[in-house]
Amino acid sequence: MNKLKVAVALxxxxxxxxxxxxxxxxxxxxVIEIVDFxxxxxxxxxxxxxxxxxxxxxxxxxLYHGAIGTEEDEEIAKILRKKSKIVVAFGACANFGGIPxxxxxxxxxxxxxVVYKESPSTSNPEGTLPQKETEIEGTKLTLPGIRKRAxxxxxxxxxxxxxxxxxxxxxxxxxxxxxxxxxxxxxxLPPKGAVIAGQDTLCKECGRTKPETISYKEFVxxxxxxxxxxxxxxxxxxxxxxxxxxxxxxxxxxxxxxxxCRGCLGPTDKVDDHGLKMISALxxxxxxxxxxxxxxxxxxxxxxxIPDPLGTFYRFTYGVSMISKLHPDKEE
Amino acid sequence: MSTSKQEQESGIKNPNPKIVLFLxxxxxxxxxxxxxxxxxxxxxNVLPIMVNCTSRIDPRFIVEAFLDGADGVLVTGxxxxxxxxxxxxxxxxxxxxxxxxxxxxxxxxxxRFRLTWISATEATKxxxxxxxxxxxxxxxxxxxxxxxxxxxxx
Numbered sequence: 232m233n234k235l236k237v238a239v240a241l242x243x244x245x246x247x248x249x250x251x252x253x254x255x256x257x258x259x260x261x262v263i264e265i266v267d268f269x270x271x272x273x274x275x276x277x278x279x280x281x282x283x284x285x286x287x288x289x290x291x292x293x294l295y296h297g298a299i300g301t302e303e304d305e306e307i308a309k310i311l312r313k314k315s316k317i318v319v320a321f322g323a324c325a326n327f328g329g330i331p332x333x334x335x336x337x338x339x340x341x342x343x344x345v346v347y348k349e350s351p352s353t354s355n356p357e358g359t360l361p362q363k364e365t366e367i368e369g370t371k372l373t374l375p376g377i378r379k380r381a382x383x384x385x386x387x388x389x390x391x392x393x394x395x396x397x398x399x400x401x402x403x404x405x406x407x408x409x410x411x412x413x414x415x416x417x418x419x420l421p422p423k424g425a426v427i428a429g430q431d432t433l434c435k436e437c438g439r440t441k442p443e444t445i446s447y448k449e450f451v452x453x454x455x456x457x458x459x460x461x462x463x464x465x466x467x468x469x470x471x472x473x474x475x476x477x478x479x480x481x482x483x484x485x486x487x488x489x490x491x492c493r494g495c496l497g498p499t500d501k502v503d504d505h506g507l508k509m510i511s512a513l514x515x516x517x518x519x520x521x522x523x524x525x526x527x528x529x530x531x532x533x534x535x536x537i538p539d540p541l542g543t544f545y546r547f548t549y550g551v552s553m554i555s556k557l558h559p560d561k562e563e
Numbered sequence: 564m565s566t567s568k569q570e571q572e573s574g575i576k577n578p579n580p581k582i583v584l585f586l587x588x589x590x591x592x593x594x595x596x597x598x599x600x601x602x603x604x605x606x607x608n609v610l611p612i613m614v615n616c617t618s619r620i621d622p623r624f625i626v627e628a629f630l631d632g633a634d635g636v637l638v639t640g641x642x643x644x645x646x647x648x649x650x651x652x653x654x655x656x657x658x659x660x661x662x663x664x665x666x667x668x669x670x671x672x673x674x675r676f677r678l679t680w681i682s683a684t685e686a687t688k689x690x691x692x693x694x695x696x697x698x699x700x701x702x703x704x705x706x707x708x709x710x711x712x713x714x715x716x717x
Contacts, residue, residue, distance in 0.1 A: 308701040336669070505624040510665070514657040522653040526643070530657050540661055553626050556669050 235291040235415055237269035238282060239321075240311045242304030243381055244297025248322040249273040251398035255405070263406055265415050273556030282310055288316040297332040298324040298550065299382045304376030308330075312350065312388040317420070318489040319407070319427075321496045323397040328550015330397075331381035333542070335555055343377075347435040356497055383550050393426045397495035398479045403428055428496055429479030431497040437486045439464045446520045450536040459489045466491075466516065470544065476502060476509040495547050504553040576623070577708075580634040580700035584609040584693070585624070587617050589647035591639035593683035598690055605690045606697040611635065616640070618651035622662045625676065634706045635675040637696055642680040652680070675706065676701045 239249065253274070255262065268275065269290060270282045278367055293315030299305050312318055323329040331525055332344055347353060363376045384390055392410075396403055406427050414420055421427070424498050427438060447469040453459065458469065465472040467485060472491030478499050498505040517533060518525065537543055549555055578702050586592040592613050598605060610633075614620060617640030628636045638659060646652045659678045667673050677696055 504623060508663050510622055511658060512659050515654050517657055522650050534661055540665040554669050557629055
């Protein structure tokens, strides 16, 4: 049996996706059976030149994780596309821009100032900012430039399959391994553009009982609740959970542990803007049984419990969201 | 953008702002009708869209309005307790106030998005609210004219 040649490339990432692959534990042995890693800088000693040295189309499957945050990320993504027959966007950042894409906020131009000048722990009297080129004692040093936007992978290259998650959970990676095995044995692949995860929302997968009417008095953090009912829907207990708008496939890892879903698998196929849908669903349920007793000020007070709707509802999907288009970048 | 010298001096940056106006069929829509039959003047800058209830307004309608070139969005509905469907406006209030917060975070000036209640008899309030909003938006640049897009520097 021929082994699949797999390359794992990365961009603006925390490398949690690499760890997630290793999290397969003993199942990694199954992976090694069908896969030969030809490029994986986080786990083995590879340099970009190793990827460049491969023939075009020589890699069977190229996994890319992380957002496109620097010019180098973009270059690596393009090289990976050229060398690979199939490219998979792996993890929330490559799928939706993820957490790095939160830097696409309108004050992005001041991002350097905030990070390198204004933050309380910084001492930078000369106001030095990262440069693409610096000359030190006659030697020219270079750094990849920061792009104006941190973007999803499919904004720079053609992507064949998507595996969301932050990081993709073991059940999802197992699905990927199954897909690879079928590819090795039968040579068949799912349709292009398929998302390798569940097709329904998390609620369908989450084993908690959902009452007839879900209504809650206010939003609370899990640590504020004395005792969380382990079998009752978290939302009906007032714990913020993005389950109703988020794709299934993770095995309800978070909700099993009494933690509300944060939405890392992104929306389902039918929804394009994750956060707006979730805002719609959440606020409709807030005190829905007693709403007529409320005034505008009372509602304002309840909503103060969500001080940062952008960070709450777009934690992973801001880069591809509709609202991020409200301040387009002139350069594009 | 062509603004006359006089307009520049008076601080008018957008002489002709475009506002998408959502009306509910039962209260604010009737109020707007009354304004018309009473021959009250209100600015022609508003593009009215009638929905059955303010709770019909999906948050994406607001965002789409801006993306399609609106300078502002005004949502009007029944006062609390008056909703034809009993509680639609309560839901709309909760939903749209969170959307307002979100829009502010992505850099949309809060003056560009308003939610207010107008009953079927409040034709004068309808005129007042629309006029006020148009006056407010005249002082802001057109939404898509800013170099950074939107209101990011305000």
